[in-house]
Amino acid sequence: MDVVIKQIPERTVAYLKCRGSWKQIPGKIASLTDLLNGRSIEAEGPPSGIYYNIPGEVGIDDLEWEIFYPISAMYRFLPEDKFGFGIKKLLSVQVAATVFNGIYRKTGSTYAALNDWVLANDLTVCGPSQEEYPCGLIDAQADQIIEIRLPVCANV
Numbered sequence: 001m002d003v004v005i006k007q008i009p010e011r012t013v014a015y016l017k018c019r020g021s022w023k024q025i026p027g028k029i030a031s032l033t034d035l036l037n038g039r040s041i042e043a044e045g046p047p048s049g050i051y052y053n054i055p056g057e058v059g060i061d062d063l064e065w066e067i068f069y070p071i072s073a074m075y076r077f078l079p080e081d082k083f084g085f086g087i088k089k090l091l092s093v094q095v096a097a098t099v100f101n102g103i104y105r106k107t108g109s110t111y112a113a114l115n116d117w118v119l120a121n122d123l124t125v126c127g128p129s130q131e132e133y134p135c136g137l138i139d140a141q142a143d144q145i146i147e148i149r150l151p152v153c154a155n156v
Helices: 022-038 108-120
Strands: 004-008 011-019 048-051 064-071 085-090 093-103 123-125 129-132 143-154
Touching: 011 022, 022 064, 093 108, 108 123, 108 143
Parallel strands: none
Antiparallel strands: 004 093, 011 064, 011 085, 048 064, 048 129, 093 143, 123 143, 129 143
């Protein structure tokens, strides 16, 4: 597994707050795309996700996550509406990243290996995991290319 440490710059994002099974991801990406199109907001990169907890920590129905697209910094903060849509800034973050190619539900072993790599390199995971979907995530049952990112900090 190839792992790189990289700095993800601060970004303005249009996001959709989500709850429940990750099987919803393709549909939520489609919903967010429709919301952007309806507001004439153009994405400036592929969709991504932030995952605040994992199965085992909470039940499937209690998973909390966001899908987002990077957008122009000219857009101002927009508080989350009743549908979970909003615009915000994500701060710059250093991540350990690797690319997964396969069926989405099989990412668990890649997450475990990336976490082991982080620990073996005297780093600590210091934030929620992220994923970027360079080709979108059209079908969670088909092979996908996904960049898996773990925010990292040096051990003190």
